């Protein structure tokens with residue numbers, strides 16, 4: 687936004703949200719580093735559930751997913767999914783999609799909790815991602831589940847490194863614009879996740895994007911793209 691006198695003139699972001707930028711940034715056919723998924727035990731825990739807007743005690747099927755680099759991630763699937771077979775399928779779907787994310791985004795993910803219904807995923811810098819499965823069909827149909835997971839893993843693994851960096855704040859200021867409405871709505875919390883997806887798209891997937899999409903990304907946030915290319919160059923964006 688530019689401030690002219692007392693008036694604020696904002697140039698609109700080119701996209702509504704990162705998951706609407708392009709559905710092919712990561713597709714269901716892209717490889718995953720998931721190797722094994724094993725059921726461990728039933729646990730009880732208090733975990734935030736967006737349906738109740740607070741942490742509530744619930745029972746979970748706990749799985750351990752192992753990835754190619756040897757890292758393990760816990761998948762706790764709410765027993766609201768009724769039986770272990772269904773829960774296993776659900777855990778597998780999300781564990782596979784997590785394995786499709788770049789290594790620098792996976793590295794801090796420790797635990798993923800899946801509630802059987804509800805909307806709105808969340809993630810924190812302690813490595814926890816909470817998924818409300820009520821959004822699954824919608825995002826699956828849009829082929830945007832992978833981009834949604836990408837967004838959440840930025841919160842777990844990159845937010846802290848970027849959001850307090852003076853160079854990042856300068857890039858934000860110099861761009862004078864946001865990549866998505868969502869980033870603009872909460873620049874302190876969502877801009878890194880939204881902009882990093884755009885950076886990944888133009889850096890690693892330019893062959894899948896239309897020229898128009900590339901132009902819109904590069905035109906909106908050139909300073910942020912330059913910032914990311916210095917801090918997380920292309921060779922660090924692999925699986």
Ligand SMILES: [Zn+2]
Nearest residue numbers: 837841876879
């Ligand atoms: Zn977010």
